[in-house]
Amino acid sequence: MQNTPNQSAMSLRPASDWALFLDVDGTLLHLQQTPDGVNRSERVCQILEGIMQRLAGAVALVSGRTIQNLDELFVPHRFPVAGLHGLERRDAEGNAHSHSESQVLDTLRPPLRKAAETHEGVIFEDKSRALAIHYRQAPDRASGIQRLVEDLVRPLAHELHVIHGKMVTEIKPWHADKGSAISAFMNEPPFVGRVPVFIGDDTTDEDGFVYVNQMSGYAIRVGGGEGDVVKTAARYSLENVDEVIAWLESWPPSL
Numbered sequence: 001m002q003n004t005p006n007q008s009a010m011s012l013r014p015a016s017d018w019a020l021f022l023d024v025d026g027t028l029l030h031l032q033q034t035p036d037g038v039n040r041s042e043r044v045c046q047i048l049e050g051i052m053q054r055l056a057g058a059v060a061l062v063s064g065r066t067i068q069n070l071d072e073l074f075v076p077h078r079f080p081v082a083g084l085h086g087l088e089r090r091d092a093e094g095n096a097h098s099h100s101e102s103q104v105l106d107t108l109r110p111p112l113r114k115a116a117e118t119h120e121g122v123i124f125e126d127k128s129r130a131l132a133i134h135y136r137q138a139p140d141r142a143s144g145i146q147r148l149v150e151d152l153v154r155p156l157a158h159e160l161h162v163i164h165g166k167m168v169t170e171i172k173p174w175h176a177d178k179g180s181a182i183s184a185f186m187n188e189p190p191f192v193g194r195v196p197v198f199i200g201d202d203t204t205d206e207d208g209f210v211y212v213n214q215m216s217g218y219a220i221r222v223g224g225g226e227g228d229v230v231k232t233a234a235r236y237s238l239e240n241v242d243e244v245i246a247w248l249e250s251w252p253p254s255l
């Protein structure tokens with residue numbers, strides 16, 4: 001765990017008071033060539049179940065995947081979860097909360113599907129309330145795809161938000177993000193009154209880091225960006241997925 005010099009002098013709230021929020025891909029599970037190529041780890045599930053017991057259930061996944069996809073990935077475990085970067089959520093009691101589908105995404109589907117069909121290795125993922133286009137298998141297409149998406153979304157920029165992540169560009173409505181999802185959890189039991197701790201590895205996690213900082217919680221970014229030095233609101237860092245798992249396994253961990 002690395003932190004800025006001033007942070008080490010901060011008085012930290014004990015881990016027993018934390019509420020733990022976790023991104024999935026690149027944080028709990030290693031990134032793979034395609035989203036479907038990711039393998040869940042039973043070890044990760046067992047570690048999370050153990051921490052849930054110690055935090056009175058105050059653990060949630062906060063991911064860009066759909067909740068259905070996350071449930072399939074972690075079957076038979078059903079964690080409290082926010083999917084699609086906060087556009088859908090299942091609270092600790094199992095109640096579903098979701099934002100309505102944005103019709104404005106309809107205009108983007110045909111050109112993005114065509115781009116994926118035209119360029120080998122480019123994958124279009126229709127997540128219903130959000131869209132993603134992946135180019136991990138066609139890295140030379142990255143800038144062209146990013147430009148295409150920016151051009152398509154420009155006239156819709158008041159409604160849609162483009163996020164360039166690790167070898168993926170995501171398009172989602174503005175009205176929810178990982179920060180608003182964590183905030184919603186923090187207003188409900190068993191999260192309410194606890195100190196939010198959020199671990200994530202990518203651009204979409206920054207909204208969550210900002211919220212957690214505002215709540216005097218602890219924001220932890222995994223690794224750096226691919227290429228450039230990463231700009232992040234997170235004040236703590238862990239090197240990679242393996243270090244995240246080891247840190248969680250050492251519960252109660254230190255910052």
Ligand SMILES: [Mg+2]
Nearest residue numbers: 023025026202
């Ligand atoms: Mg991630």
